[in-house]
Amino acid sequence: MNCAEARDWILEADPAELARTDDSALVGHLGTCEECRRVANRILVAQAALETSIASSLPRTSVEDALRAAEVRVQTERCPRAWKWVVPVAAAAGIAGLLLLSNRAPELPGEIWRPPPVSLSSGVDVEAPPGKDVAVFDLEDRPDIVVVWFFDQGDE
C-alpha cells in the first residue's frame, strides 16, 4: 500500500486501525510510514474532540449503543470519501473500538494497555503535561472514580 492509498483508507479506518492495535494492510503501512502515522494520530485526536463535543450536547451514548454502532460500521461496505457517514460513525466507533481494544489487551505480567490518544470523558477538567496526551475514563458502575491516563504524544 502506498501513501495515497493509505490516506484514502485512513479516512475510513476504525480507531483500532488508526491506533495500530488491529491487523490490516493499513496498519502495516502505518507501521512503516511516519508521515501517515502522524495523519492517523491527528484523526484520532479529532475524533476524540468530536466525541467530546457530541457527548456534551446529547444524552450520553451507552456502551451497548456504541457497540451496536460499531457492528453496523463493520457490516457497512466501505465507500471511500463518504464524509457524511464518516464523522458520526467514527465517533461511536471510537468508543466501541476502545472497549474492544480493552477486551483484547494482553495478559502478560505488568504489561500495560496503552489507550490510543482519545478522551472518553468531558466531565473532568485536566491539563496534560507538555509532550503528553491524556485519556480520561469514566466508569459507568463507579461514577465516583475517574481514571486519567497520560501518555507520550505519538506513543505507539
Add this chain to the structure above:
Amino acid sequence: MNRLYSLIPALSATIAVTACSRGPALDTQTFDVQYLNVEMAARMIEPYVYGDRPSDQGMISIGDNVLTVRETPDNLEKIARVLEQYDKPAPMAQLHFKIIEANGTGQTDSVIADVESALRKLFRFRGYRLIAEAMLGGVEGSEVRQEAGSGSRQFVIRAHIQDIRGSADSGTVRLEVELWPITGSPSLATTVSVGTGQTVVLGSSQSQQGQTLILAVKAELVTP
C-alpha cells in the same frame, strides 16, 4: 381672616421646599468584618451606599476589621445581609492521596480495593500495591507538600490548591499536583479538577524500572 387664607399658599410652599431639601433619614451602623479583607468588603457594599445624594450622602468609613456605614435603615439592612452572606471562613480542601504501584507480582491490596477494581477494568497490570498515603489540606491559593513512603520508596507530593468552588456536598477543587521520588525527577505533574467525594486516579504510561506509579486523589471540602 382673609389675611390668614392668603398666607396658606405661601406657608404650603415653604413646607414643600423644606421637605424637598431634606434628604432621607440616615442612620449609622458599624459592621465587623471577620474573614474578608476589609477593603474588599468595602468595595462589595459600595453599590449600596449613595454618596451622590444632593444632601445627606451615604458614606463608608474603613476601620481595623470594621466598616462604619451611614445610610438609610433599608440600605443598612441590605448591607448586613450581604456581609452575612459573604463574610465567612474560606472552605478548606482536604486531599487524601494514595500512591499506588502497578506491577507484575499479581498482588492485590484490600486498602485500595475501590481504585484497584476500577484500574483492572482498564489496564492489564497483574498487581497493584499501596506504597503510601498522605493527607494534605489547605485553603484556596495555598501550596502544600508532604513526604510519603519509607525506605527506597519515598516520594514527595506537592499540591497547589488553585481554586475551590461550591460547598462540601457539591464542590470542586482545582489542583496543580506533582509526584516525584525523593531522590528523582517528577513522575507525574498535572493540573486537574477534583469534585468533592470523587476520586481521580492519575497515571502515566511512562514506567520506571518496570513499575508504574499511580496517584489517586480524593477531595473533601471542610468549612472551619
